Amino acid sequence: MALLANSDTISTAGDRRARLTRDAIGVLVILVLAAVGYFLFPNNLALLTRIIAIALLVLSLDLVTGYCGVATLGHAALFGAGAYGAGIAAAHFGITDPIAMLAVGIVAGALAGLVSGVVVLRAHGLPQLVLSIAIVHLAHEAANKASGWTGGSDGLAGIMPDAVFGLWQFDLWGRTAYVFGIVLLLVAFVILRQIVRSPFGMLCRGIKQDPVRVRAMGASVHGTLIKMYAISGAVAGAGGALNAISTQVVGLDSLSFTMSAEALVMLVLGGTGSLYGALIGTISFLWFEDVVSAANPFHWLTIVGALLIAVVLFAPKGLYGSFAAYLERRGRKGR
């Protein structure tokens, strides 16, 4: 028995080491990719920063769709809330410290997440999807009408963030914004890795697979999902704030239906229910879009569509999901 207990402890410790190693590798890969991007595309840092902001939106969507099974096509509302929150704080209230702007964006996103969670979670399946679409349209229209605050269809301009910690000015080449974005993405990634592996994350995965069983365990399905929606909103809000800080303008497109739908497409492309899937989906989609639209400005949307059909047909779990499944199959054969 003592031997058994010992081997258990060892396997737990080993498990932990393996997980930490995996996380460290994840962080390292992001850092390496970030450095490669920085040195290979010094003139495209604005695009890379935009990819990071969208990646935060897709990560956030993955939290509710991939981990909790909530269908939504209105997630850009949370991203837009963060963007407008940070933008309005800077343009109207003189809060121009980038960290403070980020904090405002995170809070605005979390609040928007809370509100849309309360609405969207009242329904299931298709009605849920319709509610989420209604939310993003309402948010879009509200931002359009409140032009005194948001600049309406002209966009919110006059956002002039200060230097980060008073040291690093946001430069014309977007270097500071890029580094700021990478650090933000890394922090979000590490925190989310913790959350999805925690008991709370396990509960969320349980809700996705069988909410009736979760209730029979005495856990509150609705309360758990609302919490996850708020967290998801905070992450999307951080993405929105990053976008506002780096481009110094917030447009209505940041809370559009198109953006919500594209975020979902990126998530499916990368693979739902995995943070890596969300990151890989965003990078591949936006990179592919950039390359193809430059190569063939007339038919690039057709080519993007063809890629999506190919992925859905041949790799239904997404790029990362299919790769992970392939590795697992190989691992089993090896055993």
Add this chain to the structure above:
Amino acid sequence: MSAIFDVRNLKKMFGGLAVTNDVSLSMAPGDRVALIGPNGAGKTTFVNLVTGNILPNSGTVTLGGEDVTRLGPTERVRRGLVRSFQVTRLFSEMTPEEHVALAILQREGRSGKMFASHRAMPDVMNEAQALLAKLGIAQLAHHRVSEIAYGQQRLLELALALALKPKVLLLDEPAAGVPQSDTARIEQAIADLPSDLAVLMIEHDMDLVFRFARRVIVLAAGEIIFDGSPDAVTKDARVRQAYLGSYADARSVA
């Protein structure tokens, strides 16, 4: 012994039809009660009423002396009324270890923790391991549920219920759909349930009922028509009437 679980004059109408009509039953810790009845007798409605999935028109449900009639299902679970399902309801992508750990964490109010891992909690891991070992499925602890046999999934259902440390356990046909080769293990697991736990089993398999129950309740057309020992149930005229209907009459005439 005083009642841990008490149902008084429970009544549920669907339209003009009383599907549960004036049902009362009381259970003490350690009771082993089987609830049987022909199809359409109202067993499922009864389970839904006591677990809080539907609310009664009148009557009360008391758990450990507390009136829980108006409480929802999760509140009742937290107070010790736990059920298993007739068809297994498990998380297909999760492992038995994760299932049981989650149930233990939920019981202890720790399932909302966001910056911890159950694997780093030795007390939870040890309890989960011990429980899985007790039910003979420890070797499957790290397999995905979708990869393990149905009989073993039924055992995991029991493990999940036990991890919640219930005071009253409702077993809804615990051996349903299990191949013959595995029923013995499930019966053994049921026989090994904690002796202070009150168990109410809804079951069709009469052999299992007779081996398990020290008291049998028969429900027919929403009413309790028999409440007594397993020996007496087969001899009761109303029970035979309810189960065999006019066929019994025809035989008695012949």
